[in-house]
Amino acid sequence: MELGSYATASAVLSLRAQELAAPEYRIEIAPYTVELTPKHSVRTVAYNGQVPGPLLRFEEGRPVTIEVVNQSTNAEVVHWHGLFLPSDVDGAMEEGTPMIPPGGKARYTFTPRPAGFRWYHTHTTAGDDLKKGQYGGQHGFLLIKPKQDPARYDQEVFLALHDWDGQMMGSSDGSMSPSYRFSTINGRVLGFGEQMRVKQGQRVLLHILNASATEVHWLALAGHQFHIVALDGNPVPSPRNVAMLRLAPAERVCAVVQMDNPGVWILGEVRKHIHAAGMGMVVEYADHGGLPVWEQPQSLMWDYAQFAAADSAPAATSHAIEIPLVFESKFSGHGAPDRWMINGKSFPNTETGMLKAGERYRLLFKNKSRDDHPVHLHRHSFELRSLPGKPDLRGVMKDVVLVEADTEITVEFTANNAGATLFHCHQQDHMDNGFMMLFRYA
Amino acid sequence: MLEGMVELPVRFRIQLAILALSMVVFCCAPSAKSQGNYEIQVYGADTLAPKSIMVELHSNYTVVGQREMIDGVYPTNHQQHETLEITQGINDWSEVGFYVFTSLQDGHGWQWVGDHIRPRVRVPDSWHWPVGVSLSTEIGYQRTEYSSDTWTWEIRPIVDKAVGRWYFAVNPALERTLHGPGVADGVGFAPAAKVGYDFTRAISGGLEYYANYGRITSISDLHDQQQQVFLVTDLNVSPKWEINIGVGIGATAATDHWIVKGILGRHFSWGKQSAVE
Numbered sequence: 001m002e003l004g005s006y007a008t009a010s011a012v013l014s015l016r017a018q019e020l021a022a023p024e025y026r027i028e029i030a031p032y033t034v035e036l037t038p039k040h041s042v043r044t045v046a047y048n049g050q051v052p053g054p055l056l057r058f059e060e061g062r063p064v065t066i067e068v069v070n071q072s073t074n075a076e077v078v079h080w081h082g083l084f085l086p087s088d089v090d091g092a093m094e095e096g097t098p099m100i101p102p103g104g105k106a107r108y109t110f111t112p113r114p115a116g117f118r119w120y121h122t123h124t125t126a127g128d129d130l131k132k133g134q135y136g137g138q139h140g141f142l143l144i145k146p147k148q149d150p151a152r153y154d155q156e157v158f159l160a161l162h163d164w165d166g167q168m169m170g171s172s173d174g175s176m177s178p179s180y181r182f183s184t185i186n187g188r189v190l191g192f193g194e195q196m197r198v199k200q201g202q203r204v205l206l207h208i209l210n211a212s213a214t215e216v217h218w219l220a221l222a223g224h225q226f227h228i229v230a231l232d233g234n235p236v237p238s239p240r241n242v243a244m245l246r247l248a249p250a251e252r253v254c255a256v257v258q259m260d261n262p263g264v265w266i267l268g269e270v271r272k273h274i275h276a277a278g279m280g281m282v283v284e285y286a287d288h289g290g291l292p293v294w295e296q297p298q299s300l301m302w303d304y305a306q307f308a309a310a311d312s313a314p315a316a317t318s319h320a321i322e323i324p325l326v327f328e329s330k331f332s333g334h335g336a337p338d339r340w341m342i343n344g345k346s347f348p349n350t351e352t353g354m355l356k357a358g359e360r361y362r363l364l365f366k367n368k369s370r371d372d373h374p375v376h377l378h379r380h381s382f383e384l385r386s387l388p389g390k391p392d393l394r395g396v397m398k399d400v401v402l403v404e405a406d407t408e409i410t411v412e413f414t415a416n417n418a419g420a421t422l423f424h425c426h427q428q429d430h431m432d433n434g435f436m437m438l439f440r441y442a
Numbered sequence: 443m444l445e446g447m448v449e450l451p452v453r454f455r456i457q458l459a460i461l462a463l464s465m466v467v468f469c470c471a472p473s474a475k476s477q478g479n480y481e482i483q484v485y486g487a488d489t490l491a492p493k494s495i496m497v498e499l500h501s502n503y504t505v506v507g508q509r510e511m512i513d514g515v516y517p518t519n520h521q522q523h524e525t526l527e528i529t530q531g532i533n534d535w536s537e538v539g540f541y542v543f544t545s546l547q548d549g550h551g552w553q554w555v556g557d558h559i560r561p562r563v564r565v566p567d568s569w570h571w572p573v574g575v576s577l578s579t580e581i582g583y584q585r586t587e588y589s590s591d592t593w594t595w596e597i598r599p600i601v602d603k604a605v606g607r608w609y610f611a612v613n614p615a616l617e618r619t620l621h622g623p624g625v626a627d628g629v630g631f632a633p634a635a636k637v638g639y640d641f642t643r644a645i646s647g648g649l650e651y652y653a654n655y656g657r658i659t660s661i662s663d664l665h666d667q668q669q670q671v672f673l674v675t676d677l678n679v680s681p682k683w684e685i686n687i688g689v690g691i692g693a694t695a696a697t698d699h700w701i702v703k704g705i706l707g708r709h710f711s712w713g714k715q716s717a718v719e
Contacts, residue, residue, distance in 0.1 A: 176604075179567065271717070271718050272719055273719075298716055298718060299716060299718065331640070331642060332606060332607070333605075333607030333640045335603070
């Protein structure tokens with residue numbers, strides 16, 4: 001799209017929004033230097049001069065207007081991740097949301113739903129520039145206040161995981177993948193960020209977002225367990241205590257931690273090299289001091305299925321139209337990232353899936369590649385129906401699911417939000433290299 | 443934890459400085475000849491990961507080579523060279539290699555030829571250089587029956603780059619003799635280079651070039667230079683295995699005319715290899 005088109009589209013969007021409401025929120029996209037430690041900074045682009053961007057709290061069903069001003073040098077668009085929005089404000093150019101040209105502005109007016117922990121982020125292509133797109137600092141928390149909270153809590157804490165200063169490196173699968181120098185929580189390296197201060201007996205509700213462009217992260221809190229209450233912002237049927245969390249890119253976890261083990265602890269990445277790259281935060285009880293304690297787990301444990309409905313027995317089988325989606329890579333050389341294909345084709349040549357409003361669809365993900373893929377469906381939520389070795393699941397609603405290499409997963413969703421709908425791998429390098437397709441409503 | 447990460451380049455710089463100083467001393471010293479066809483390989487810039495070891499067998503057969511014994515050195519014609527190379531990763535940016543050279547030939551049996559040791563350091567990934575760069579130095583002994591120069595030293599800068607399906611590497615090595623008639627010859631220039639192309643994820647092919655131009659201060663006549671080109675293939679069947687096969691032709695009178703080479707390597711790791719490591 002040429003610059004003139006950007007401007008026109010922006011103006012149209014702006015005019016439409018002005019008719020509806022004056023902006024209640026303003027987001028400025030602009031260059032920003034994020035200080036990871038006093039000695040290490042990264043020049044990036046951020047929202048309102050902070051990483052993560054400002055926390056947006058909306059009420060479910062109450063229309064809002066957000067003015068976005070683009071002071072960066074690239075055309076931008078803001079995607080409201082996990083919301084059921086019309087295509088023209090969802091925030092993906094491929095669906096028809098206009099880009100905001102450099103120096104331009106747009107107003108997004110929509111009615112936020114569904115309730116829960118969502119987020120917003122840039123939805124642009126980065127290509128070879130590992131400082132653009134989701135590699136940079138354009139991400140923020142978005143909480144749509146539920147009519148009923150999924151958990152009782154005394155304190156709410158928002159945490160964003162991110163990786164910085166990447167470069168393309170040869171990887172074990174024989175192609176190039178990003179590798180990062182720093183990993184952070186809320187933009188700061190362990191030991192240099194704000195501490196999480198708690199009191200004994202408190203129930204702390206953690207809203208954790210993996211805002212990394214490409215990396216899966218594992219988190220543990222020494223001396224404590226997480227009581228998982230929601231995945232991707234949606235309450236789970238079977239809340240459970242777990243020792244650690246796994247978050248693929250774009251996934252969110254809401255977990256309550258019962259603060260019943262006084263001391264000074266580390267909440268950090270479980271894998272040692274990521275922990276050493278800085279991903280961690282100090283959790284300090286009131287009236288306690290000393291060096292923070294880290295208890296190194298010796299294995300990685302996570303299973304979506306444990307949060308499914310207890311009666312996951314095959315219920316009345318809903319009629320669902322099956323859509324198989326096969327993920328494969330096309331080798332482009334040891335000195336290049338792979339091209340990615342869905343059913344044998346790369347975006348923009350991928351097939352367009354046609355949906356009929358009101359129908360139920362079953363997506364069969366077959367990952368025949370050597371990489372894991374956190375796949376994301378825009379503007380809808382889907383229900384996990386099967387995982388490897390677990391054929392009948394119910395009740396876990398998500399908008400991102402990690403499909404591990406050489407595995408198959410089944411999800412179902414109802415086509416209840418007409419408009420162009422993007423489906424893609426949330427790894428920036430994968431979506432930039434063809435791992436996207438569109439669904440359209442007939 | 444973080445301090446360790448920051449200190450790493452500093453330690454590397456010190457080692458690099460020592461090696462650079464060695465190179466200056468080396469270049470001011472007298473020189474040497476090539477070391478024979480015991481290890482025919484263009485080095486890539488990467489080093490072996492810590493807690494891992496690579497065991498390689500270099501098998502080189504001279505189909506057509508020197509037929510005469512010269513200065514007490516056995517002729518190379520129909521010599522089978524078997525070289526065992528064991529490389530140990532030290533940390534994220536250094537390794538040490540150790541070689542055992544052997545030779546099989548009618549009339550001489552299977553003979554031990556000599557041993558070399560080869561430490562190597564590389565530019566850490568965190569420096570974000572656009573090309574891979576490392577510096578290798580190799581010192582060792584070989585018996586007089588196989589080389590008139592018994593103690594030799596080599597310093598080898600290595601630069602490589604993968605671009606899409608293409609791979610490029612250059613090794614502008616400098617050699618000198620520490621003991622033997624070549625001591626008086628000055629510094630020798632023995633570059634090597636490689637161009638590869640990935641036909642598939644598993645199969646690459648390309649050309650490798652090896653040369654010895656003689657003294658760096660006085661390049662030999664072409665007749666006396668060693669000039670070899672190998673047509674090679676690399677089979678990337680598994681991260682655990684390294685397979686390289688090639689056929690080389692020597693273009694000058696001073697070069698063995700036909701050589702067939704093969705490298706078979708196996709990667710081993712030890713220590714705690716849990717998922718959190």
